[in-house]
Amino acid sequence: MLKKGLIQVYTGSSEQINFAPFGLAVRASGHEFRTLITCFAPHELMDGAIRASSYLDTMFIEHSDIDKAPDAFQKARQAALAGDYDIVVLNNILPLINQGVIDLEHILSLMEDRPDNVELVLSGSNAPQDIIEKADLVTEMVVSGTEETVSENKGAIEVITGNGKGKTTYCLGKAVLKSCMETRSSIVQFIKSPKAYGEVKAIGKLPNLEIISMGEGFLDLDSTGPKKRHTDAAGRAWEECLREVFSLKYGLIVLDEIDIAIHYGLINPEKVRDMLLLKPKDLHLLLSGRNAHSNVMAAATTVIEMKEIKHPFKKGIKARKGIEF
Numbered sequence: 001m002l003k004k005g006l007i008q009v010y011t012g013s014s015e016q017i018n019f020a021p022f023g024l025a026v027r028a029s030g031h032e033f034r035t036l037i038t039c040f041a042p043h044e045l046m047d048g049a050i051r052a053s054s055y056l057d058t059m060f061i062e063h064s065d066i067d068k069a070p071d072a073f074q075k076a077r078q079a080a081l082a083g084d085y086d087i088v089v090l091n092n093i094l095p096l097i098n099q100g101v102i103d104l105e106h107i108l109s110l111m112e113d114r115p116d117n118v119e120l121v122l123s124g125s126n127a128p129q130d131i132i133e134k135a136d137l138v139t140e141m142v143v144s145g146t147e148e149t150v151s152e153n154k155g156a157i158e159v160i161t162g163n164g165k166g167k168t169t170y171c172l173g174k175a176v177l178k179s180c181m182e183t184r185s186s187i188v189q190f191i192k193s194p195k196a197y198g199e200v201k202a203i204g205k206l207p208n209l210e211i212i213s214m215g216e217g218f219l220d221l222d223s224t225g226p227k228k229r230h231t232d233a234a235g236r237a238w239e240e241c242l243r244e245v246f247s248l249k250y251g252l253i254v255l256d257e258i259d260i261a262i263h264y265g266l267i268n269p270e271k272v273r274d275m276l277l278l279k280p281k282d283l284h285l286l287l288s289g290r291n292a293h294s295n296v297m298a299a300a301t302t303v304i305e306m307k308e309i310k311h312p313f314k315k316g317i318k319a320r321k322g323i324e325f
Helices: 020-030 046-055 066-082 094-098 104-113 129-134 147-152 167-179 198-203 228-245 258-263 269-278 294-298
Strands: 007-011 035-039 059-063 087-091 119-123 137-145 157-161 185-189 209-213 252-256 284-288 302-310
Touching: 007 020, 007 129, 020 035, 020 046, 020 059, 020 087, 020 119, 020 167, 020 198, 035 046, 035 066, 046 059, 046 167, 059 066, 066 087, 066 104, 104 119, 104 129, 157 167, 157 294, 167 185, 167 209, 167 252, 167 284, 167 302, 185 228, 198 209, 228 252, 228 258, 228 269, 258 269, 258 284, 269 294
Parallel strands: 007 119, 007 137, 035 059, 035 087, 087 119, 157 284, 157 302, 185 209, 185 252, 252 284
Antiparallel strands: 137 302
16 A cells, blocks of 8 residues: 555647556556556557456556546546555546546546545646646656657657656556567666566566666766766666667567666767667667657657656655555
């Protein structure tokens, strides 16, 4: 059970789905937190979400047609108020509020009345200002590039950057859903060290997905930059990345926090750009982390910026097991 649940909002002007709530649910599952995800609009990886829930016994998926959306909301609302789940995700509900399908006052009431230990996550385009004001965390997803290419071409390159929350969980969510639709996938973590993070525990229960954490954890910086152990670890991670990219074994690979490794000089951006240009044409790559290099973004099919609107860390709320790690 969470000691303190917050209200998270993932929004933006794009209608492209944000997979961060799914990644959050997977991470939470690794720590045995129960998550209910009610999906209020279909998406191309819905079958993957349903299959993922069959492997993760603490993740539950519900989906609703628009004509049944009010009933689906009431069911999720009751589950949240009863404390039946640690996390309740109302996926893509925000457009329905703007369309008048779901009453804004009912959402605001739920935000106000939910138990203190229940995390509430709202996602979708164009969040109403009243919801933003009541939320603890708000991330705006800004999409640049050809969104159709990302959804239709499995060989796309996505760079997920920005100072907002949701970069790693976006990649994690997409990788899990794709792998559960029989796309062999891999996640290489460039900064995180080999520890029993929530996503590592959960991925061990899933088919077609591997994760390897090759970093040394939080970057120790001195007057000359990162310490040598980080440079050495990043070098090993890069070699592993190249082996996986050109092995022809995978349909999707996540290079988690590689943008940070590049930013601090641990990896050469030109080498990364060359790899992106030479990768197998059917391989889908996701590169995450703050401060993405301009040359890397130039080689991408799509750049997704997670913009920080509100962040609980600024209120002194520390990272929480099952949510942030």
